[in-house]
Amino acid sequence: MTLTVKVLDGVSRVPAADWDALVGEGSPFLEHIFLTTLEDSRSVGEGTGWRPCPVTVWRGDKLVAAAPAYLKGHSYGEFVYDWQWAAFAKQNRIPYYPKLIVGAPFTPATGERLLVAPGEDESVRAALLGGLRTLGQQACGLHVLFPTAAEAEWLEAQGGMLRLQWQYHWENKGFRTFEDYLATLPTKRRTNVRKERKSVTGLRIVAAENPDPSVGPWMYGLYRDTHVRHTGGEGYLEPAFFELLFQRWGHRLHTVIAYDGATPIAGTLNVRKGDRLYGRHWGAVREVPFLHFEVAIYAAVDWCIANDVAVFEPGHGGEHKHARGFAPRLTTSVHWLTDPRLDAALRDFCQREAEAVRAAVDEG
Secondary structure, eight states: OOOEEEEOOHHHHHHHHHHHHHHHTTTTSHHHHHHHHHHHTTTTBTTTEEEEOEEEEEEEEEEEEOOOEESSSSSSTTTSSOHHHHHHHHHTTOOOSSEEEEEEOOOOOOOOSEEEEETHHHHHHHHHHHHHHHHHHHHTTTEEEOOHHHHHHHHHTTTOOOEEEEEEEOOOOOOOOOHHHTTSSSSSHHHHHHHHHHTTTTTTTEESSSSOTTTHHHHHHHHHHHHHHHHHHOOOOOOOHHHHHHOOGGGEEEEEEEETEEEEEEEEEEEETTTTEEEEEESSOOOOOTHHHHIIIIHHHHHHHHHTTOOEEEEEEEHHHTTTTTTEEEEEEEEEEESSHHHHHHHOOOHHHHHHHHHHHHHH
């Protein structure tokens, strides 16, 4: 039966069971609930610069492939940091926006981006990429953010421009206790971690899965406050996103909350799927020395060890993670720029940048 490519105006247009059958054991951030909660809360959509336009492939009335795609008029919330690219394009009077991105909004976590039903042949994935390329050519470019290594290799073979970055990940090397993990650090760093943890012993730290939905609005307050203090803005996510996510997706959510007596004063929101924990948002209502490290790193690592979690991905950036035993791991994005002059210039840039990135990761 002939394959049909359709561009929709939201992931919510696809039945949840059909979409999640494509995701399978893949990234939690491509699951139907996560993406549609962004839509329902108006964290993406009209007025946000993120216009949902998922590209889907159908055989008759059966969904056989899909990709979460967004038309964008800016580069906020992507974590690929292409502002220099946009500035270069502007200097040369080449339009850079709108652009088409494929990925999970506001989420720098690697995962499959071209979702294909099990058992389908290469023609289905090719049809999906063809639909994305066509839509990207109507904009100023196509950008696939944080695909898996295998997808990045395939996309590059299809003519895409590969860009490399890195993140710091913690990996469980069969640790049975937190002290086992500390034993892998140099003596000075090990001593520093113990001092940092000891400095917050007056607080009660609680790590838990499936938190009560009442935590959602409080967590939004932390999220908003963190953005106000560090960026001057209120953040990308709307209050309704946190409220709905805690109601709908509690089985994926994990929190670490610091209490002073009965009063919560700091916390992180994480996501767990399978043997991976993903750090998402952090905030505190008052400053306490080293509390960020305890809540966002050490308590999460301690919990991962106790619960047989293999990898903790705390998010983008942060040299402080490296000093605490997190290892650099390559991340990728793949790009096609519509203007041939810009495409050629950036391909040369990416090749030179990749050499420096690989050298930095090898040293780490």
